[in-house]
Amino acid sequence: MKRHKDILERLAKEKHLEVLELCEILDVSAVTIRKDLKFLEQKGLLYRTHGGASLENPYINERTVLDKEKISVEEKNGIAQLAASKIVENDTIMIASGTTVQALSKFIKPKNKLTVITSSLNVVLNLINDKNIEILQLGGYIRHSSASVIGNYAEYILKNVSCSKLFLGVDGIDLDYGLSTTNLEEAELNKKMLSAAQKVIILADSSKFGKKSFARICNLSQVNEIITDKGISSSVRKKLEEKDIKVTIVN
Template identity: 45%
Template sequence: MRIAERHRYITEKLHSAGAVSVASLAEEMGVSVVTVRKDLQLLEEQGLLLRSHGGASLPSAFVNDRPIAEKQDVRAEEKRLIAQAAAGLLQPDEAIIIGSGTTVDAFARALPRSFRGTVLTAALNVAGALAAHPALELVLLGGVVRKSAASAVGPYAEDMLRHFACNRLFLSVDGISPDFGLTTSNMMEAHLNAQMCRAAQQVVVLADASKFGKKGFGRICGLPEVDLIVTDAALPELYQEAVEAAGVKLLMVGKT
């Protein structure tokens, strides 16, 4: 078996059984125990399992709300590469919406100084990164500030969005589930993000591979409502196939 095939086999086995043993995996896949342990280590680094003595189990599929400062350095290099790739998609004079979160914050910082257009955002860190940008017009959505995300939420921000039509939304999420869709850990942010999706002609999701297979409390939209997902090359083949089956384009960055 190739490494991608082994990883798919292990994740499928985990989702059906809930737990696996190193010995049984080695026997079933016809590889050494050392190879299985390396595979489990790689999958754990992607957030797809939790290793234990002699085996592995599924991590909790549900994500909790964490402060943005705590998430800033998690998979920072992957976020940087994703942000750069997403910034390369921009066209002059576009009107775009940027959501909240650490990945879209990296995206805002990756916008070239020459980019000419309009940016709508409710995220204070995104607004701060773009406030002195020489060539763009910045529109800050108002509302109650959700401190853990440094972002405004609520009916005022949602009402403002109804007055705009934008080319693209660049959205960061807490979880991507093939069956449940895009989610975040806060229901008010999820509702605002859903409104952002309706205000944009194209929905672009920026999410590293660890977000796949996870669920947050608040559902934003279904996977088929997304146009493009920009992620890193560590995304397991299982999720690549699910994204493509939903009719969503996939842009993967970084080393394979």
């Protein structure tokens, strides 16, 4: 059927499509589109998501930081480099765990003092030789898969600190479910980080949109800005901006 072909061709370009968007493009009802998506999912050609469809499984399984480092490397480095430009003189920032925020630490070259609060061991290793950077390493149990700390000790420290910006990496960004990650304890730590930051900046390549994982971090109302690559669909970008979230795209 031509309509099925059109859906799959558009999905290959956009990565994620909304039902209402397809209704407008193809000039058919939502009932018809949902039937089309159900049929195509049964054929193994796409995954249905809440209110739309994706070419990739929207549910994320945990992978190690070494595995994640090999995925979307160019996009992550572009996002990280742009994020580094957001850091100002004598700033105090927080960097969470994850490969994209870990990449950020490679591009941080302050001319004056910078204070960095982080849960990531790899971020510390990237910054430790720069004498202009004062590092507060959060303590606690080590998650081997992410090379980062979790637990009550780290959460306790965050009750007593504040920062201008939190650079947060996530496993999934869903318009309804919000931000999510694969580990419940990491999600709890991320929530405490949100409370300690004046501004929340999400670093996420476009593959993260339309996906959700086991542990929910927060809804999108707590996000100020998302830095991503040009693979983000125009419809998702528009909906994020309607929620007063600044979407910055790396060229």
